[in-house]
Amino acid sequence: MFDPKAPDYRPGPDLWASAAVSELAPRSVATSGIIQPPVHAIAVWRLLEVASSDAIRSRVAALYPKLFAWHRYLVDRRDPEGSGLITIYHPWEGTDNSPRWDAALARIAVGPIPPYARTDVSVVSADERPTTAEYDRYVWLVALLRDARYDDATIQRTHPFLIKDVQKSAVFSAACRSLERIAELVGAPQAECAQIAGWRERSCKAVQEAWDETLGLTFDTDLITGKEVRVATSAGLCTLLVPDVDREIAERTEQTLFGPDFAGAPDIAFPVVLSTARSSPEFRPRAYWRGPAWPLSNWLLWWGMTQRGSGASAARLRAPNLALLSRPEAHFAEYFEPFTAEPLGSLDQSWTAAVALDWLAPQPGSD
Numbered sequence: 001m002f003d004p005k006a007p008d009y010r011p012g013p014d015l016w017a018s019a020a021v022s023e024l025a026p027r028s029v030a031t032s033g034i035i036q037p038p039v040h041a042i043a044v045w046r047l048l049e050v051a052s053s054d055a056i057r058s059r060v061a062a063l064y065p066k067l068f069a070w071h072r073y074l075v076d077r078r079d080p081e082g083s084g085l086i087t088i089y090h091p092w093e094g095t096d097n098s099p100r101w102d103a104a105l106a107r108i109a110v111g112p113i114p115p116y117a118r119t120d121v122s123v124v125s126a127d128e129r130p131t132t133a134e135y136d137r138y139v140w141l142v143a144l145l146r147d148a149r150y151d152d153a154t155i156q157r158t159h160p161f162l163i164k165d166v167q168k169s170a171v172f173s174a175a176c177r178s179l180e181r182i183a184e185l186v187g188a189p190q191a192e193c194a195q196i197a198g199w200r201e202r203s204c205k206a207v208q209e210a211w212d213e214t215l216g217l218t219f220d221t222d223l224i225t226g227k228e229v230r231v232a233t234s235a236g237l238c239t240l241l242v243p244d245v246d247r248e249i250a251e252r253t254e255q256t257l258f259g260p261d262f263a264g265a266p267d268i269a270f271p272v273v274l275s276t277a278r279s280s281p282e283f284r285p286r287a288y289w290r291g292p293a294w295p296l297s298n299w300l301l302w303w304g305m306t307q308r309g310s311g312a313s314a315a316r317l318r319a320p321n322l323a324l325l326s327r328p329e330a331h332f333a334e335y336f337e338p339f340t341a342e343p344l345g346s347l348d349q350s351w352t353a354a355v356a357l358d359w360l361a362p363q364p365g366s367d
Contacts, residue, residue, distance in 0.1 A: 037094065038171055045182055067182065107224075180196050272295075276291050295351070
């Protein structure tokens, strides 16, 4: 959703033209034509855990049908084949300039695109952001989605960027567990509760099947080539988010998380999870999702470990993240240079402040 109070943001809603090409797009607010990871039910359930009241429970009851419809869309439209894995159409639907997408983007032939402006490189240094060549591909993919009128069936037949995203799928599986709890709380029909449980189980199984024992990571699948995307990033740790994950898989993944490619990388300022593996040839310590540490991603992995009862590992990740953020110069930055702990991206970032608050909050079941 685009903020009408920020009309100079570019690329803006005119690039997407959502309402002009799709009857399903809202008319009251300008939107893009893509999705984000389905963390909504996780957030709602977390609010109920830490701040439940009659007013909040009433609000959640009103939100539940929308949460259920959101999950149903992901199942029906983003996984019509029933694989348990969600398909993404654009790098902006996940981790923007992550090296996970490099091979898929490299084979895309960019057609004519009009000149466009970028707000991001006017706010932060260009060495932190996607390159012009990458951005040209992002804009071209938007043009293709717009030409397809954001119709999922058309996109899945014609689009050149179709990835089964394991991280988004693991988030979905975890969100289904939260949605099950919400459904029970609000007295949802039993048929809906059963559907949600089925979605969770299918995604849980699919994410675990995408896990690689040798590297202790889970990998995406490129639907255009049919091949696994074997690029080591923090997204590959996503099995830690999956409810009822196999114990051996979870323990091996934790070893990877605290190992030399991520939180145990040599010479990093704080032992927190890097966005791309330290040994990866694509590792760049200042470049957005190619190396910097994101508190948001660290929180998600911490939360996953708390859910499966891995308290010691969760505490081992929480402490250095709070130490990183507690410094006066940290400014609740969007992400951090791993070796110097320099704050990068936007400062005073609401995502970072939110996860810091949650790390500081009493945990359910604690004294």
